[in-house]
Amino acid sequence: MIVYIHVPFCRTRCRYCAFHSTALGRGVNPVSSPLVRDYVDTLLLELAYWGDRFGGKEIQTVFWGGGTPSLLPPRIIGVVLERLARCFKLSSKAEITLEANPESLRSKNLAVEYRAAGVNRLSIGIQTLDETMLRVIGRAHKGSDSLHAAFTAREAGFSNINLDVMWGLPGQGVRQWLQGLKDIVRMEPNHISTYGLTLEPGTDMETACREGRVTLPPERDQSLMFMEGAAFLEAAGYLHYEISNFARMGFQCRHNLGYWEGLNYLGMGPSATSTISGRRWTNPSDQQAWESKLRAGRLDDNAEILNPATRALEMLMLRLRTSRGLRLKAWRKITGHDLLANNKKLVQAMHENGLIRIRNGYLSLTRSGMLVSNTILANLFERAEAALMPAPNPAPVLEGNVAVS
Numbered sequence: 227m228i229v230y231i232h233v234p235f236c237r238t239r240c241r242y243c244a245f246h247s248t249a250l251g252r253g254v255n256p257v258s259s260p261l262v263r264d265y266v267d268t269l270l271l272e273l274a275y276w277g278d279r280f281g282g283k284e285i286q287t288v289f290w291g292g293g294t295p296s297l298l299p300p301r302i303i304g305v306v307l308e309r310l311a312r313c314f315k316l317s318s319k320a321e322i323t324l325e326a327n328p329e330s331l332r333s334k335n336l337a338v339e340y341r342a343a344g345v346n347r348l349s350i351g352i353q354t355l356d357e358t359m360l361r362v363i364g365r366a367h368k369g370s371d372s373l374h375a376a377f378t379a380r381e382a383g384f385s386n387i388n389l390d391v392m393w394g395l396p397g398q399g400v401r402q403w404l405q406g407l408k409d410i411v412r413m414e415p416n417h418i419s420t421y422g423l424t425l426e427p428g429t430d431m432e433t434a435c436r437e438g439r440v441t442l443p444p445e446r447d448q449s450l451m452f453m454e455g456a457a458f459l460e461a462a463g464y465l466h467y468e469i470s471n472f473a474r475m476g477f478q479c480r481h482n483l484g485y486w487e488g489l490n491y492l493g494m495g496p497s498a499t500s501t502i503s504g505r506r507w508t509n510p511s512d513q514q515a516w517e518s519k520l521r522a523g524r525l526d527d528n529a530e531i532l533n534p535a536t537r538a539l540e541m542l543m544l545r546l547r548t549s550r551g552l553r554l555k556a557w558r559k560i561t562g563h564d565l566l567a568n569n570k571k572l573v574q575a576m577h578e579n580g581l582i583r584i585r586n587g588y589l590s591l592t593r594s595g596m597l598v599s600n601t602i603l604a605n606l607f608e609r610a611e612a613a614l615m616p617a618p619n620p621a622p623v624l625e626g627n628v629a630v631s
């Protein structure tokens with residue numbers, strides 16, 4: 227089993243962000259905030275609660291995400307991890323990731339304390355080193371903070387570091403993106419996640435774009451950023467192992483691989499989702515509602531039951547995001563269907579256009595295929611869904627009082 231812990235606090239809100247988090251403000255000490263203290267108390271309760279139910283399961287990875295988990299001091303991270311190890315079987319080789327924002331990793335001592343608390347992987351949200359773009363997207367840090375944070379993490383002994391970067395930002399050109407990537411590679415991370423900016427409804431960035439106050443790079447440039455960025459990182463020795471993720475050999479994120487491979491995952495904290503043994507539920511986003519539901523023992527009361535067809539479709543969507551792809555034999559075994567034979571024309575067209583590859587019994591997307599993955603996945607999903615979930619009998623048509631079916 228893998229564990230996700232959601233920390234729903236940030237210093238300020240980034241303009242493009244749709245994740246669940248509350249802005250604490252720049253001057254506030256998180257430890258003295260009653261909201262943060264209540265959150266930590268409730269999180270410890272939730273740990274004990276699930277420990278009683280799933281304590282026998284071994285935990286392979288823990289991922290502190292958010293929000294900005296590095297707003298929590300190492301002491302608190304340590305207390306939670308200790309409790310986790312007491313309530314569950316925490317593997318001695320567990321990958322324990324902490325998402326950190328550059329401005330909160332100021333000193334070597336702090337990074338050393340995170341390591342001592344049990345964190346063994348840092349994921350630093352750099353996004354871009356360009357000061358103007360950082361301002362436009364509303365990040366709370368400067369480019370120099372990012373360089374300092376990556377250096378500090380190394381100095382403190384972290385040997386597994388991810389840097390998050392974004393492409394398709396307002397005002398970003400292809401050349402500038404590639405130059406930025408070169409600078410990122412020079413920081414020698416073990417893992418790089420590259421995300422294209424998406425305009426989430428209701429965010430400040432989406433409104434600004436809709437009203438013409440901010441413009442994103444043209445689509446052609448965005449395609450070039452993805453394609454040339456991926457080619458550059460591969461040439462620099464990073465394995466392109468998932469649409470948005472690149473890693474040095476042996477440094478793929480085990481936690482995310484767990485999601486893509488369909489492992490059971492337990493999510494704790496407001497808005498966190500869990501999927502265990504075919505049941506899925508999501509904690510309330512509101513902190514008080516989360517606490518009340520937890521105290522009433524009702525967090526998974528309305529869990530969705532995932533039927534075998536839904537699970538198979540999720541497997542299709544998740545595995546095809548990875549460079550390894552979908553094992554065709556496994557698909558046949560689970561669904562009783564032959565994916566290639568059932569979609570002969572589509573498969574042939576995608577193959578001829580260089581969008582997919584079929585190798586050693588696996589179907590996977592090429593780099594060009596990853597660029598248009600949304601379209602390919604939607605297409606395959608629709609066909610697989612039609613095959614696995616036949617439409618229910620048409621509703622009877624009523625003619626007068628006579629039902630005609």
Ligand code: SF4
Nearest residue numbers: 236239240243292293
């Ligand atoms: S730091 Fe991360 S979670 Fe917080 S507002 Fe920015 S993007 Fe969202």
